[in-house]
Amino acid sequence: MRQLASLKTALTGNYAVAYAVKMAKPHVIAAYPITPQTTIVEKLSEFVAKGELRASFVNVESEFSALATVYGASMAGARAFTATSSHGLFYMYEMLWWAAGSRAPIVMAVVTRTVGPPWNIHDEHNDILAIRDSGWAVAMASSVQEAFDLTVQAFRLAEKAYIPVAVGLDGFVLSHTVETLELPPQELVDEFLPPRSPNAPMPLRPGLPLTFGNIPSDDRIHAEHLKRIYWAHQEAKKAIKEIDAEYGKLLGRSYGGLVERRWLEDAKYAVVCMGAWCGDAEAAVESLRREGVPVGLMRLRFIRPFPDEEVAELEAAEKVVVFDRDITPAGGVLGREVASVLGRDKVVDVVAGIAGVDFKASDFKAAFRKALEAEKGVVLI
């Protein structure tokens, strides 16, 4: 690695994302500036107002419009960013499918928070998981540093794979919590993430009139188009690993691609989870190992594309305990996804920490033991 000084500092998760976006030099940022918005876009608007970031900052009247604006900008070749959370994400729902279906390489930060009723603003993953089938790539950070790194990586991924990328960070636990991180020098970010090519194969061009998203002359055209999005996600798995590895070479940190693995080589039991609480899960797993329990940890960084191949590595484990910070009428989302790879006999799905209820390392240990007793199915904490 070349010797260019990184800046060691302390930031909230929101500001870390804002700095990452600033260094990615987007052309267009659009946001709805009222609840449930976050200080991500507040900080970005400050950068633009001070002239530190040369971007168009568009204040819009709703999240639907925010995504529509960056969607249009992206289709015209711009690098575009927006951020939202919870109900704001759901207000975008229709536009999410249009952006992904149009292969618009947007990056969006999603600060994960509960969905009402009752009214509650605390951490939960239900909001971001609800977009998993829309065609977006969906990732979750586990630390403020990773929120920064993942945001920078997301632009590369989006613009390579022509898939919009949602970068998730846990509400309050990361978004409003100050942690230390390293901000890389701008030169290295520029090298990792060159400006979006002006020759980007996007259709909106002055002097080249055409229509996209209109009624297909044959339904089979639409069907083929949908299949291509499936294949694009399959191909994106490779791109995610390569981008993460390249980021590591250039900027000093990489995480393992779609998943991060800890102590899995000799693991009889595996814990699977996603997001900020994986730090607590790691502490619990480490403590269990000290007590002689052969347990390892797989942290999902991406749930779309889903790391099927990586999860399949857990075949060797006797029991896999999945921790879901979400709940649906069918159980936890990750539990069902992991069971779709490993079978339902091997997987216990622990639903915990929903509605923002605090869940500590000691709670992970207790829940892990409860899960082993349950042997399979869903355990609600």
Added chain:
Amino acid sequence: MGLELIPISRPAPGSGGLTGTWRTLKPLVDLAKCIDCGICWLYCPEAVIDWEKGKKISIDYAYCKGCGICAHECPVKAIEMAPEET
């Protein structure tokens, strides 16, 4: 990857089909009465009237839907809406 990334349509004349077949009334122009003002050309919602100053007008009946706006707007009543022959 290129423009084939997503299904697109390029503009082409009559991409919606020969809409002239929808017509029940046909605008017939009396060029002797026509004063070459271009108002019908301006008002035609389908842009099927060609007009160049000094050459008067011509109508593309392949795409004219027969709405009659040109006849309504003509200041010298040079356009008559005649029933389409069936």
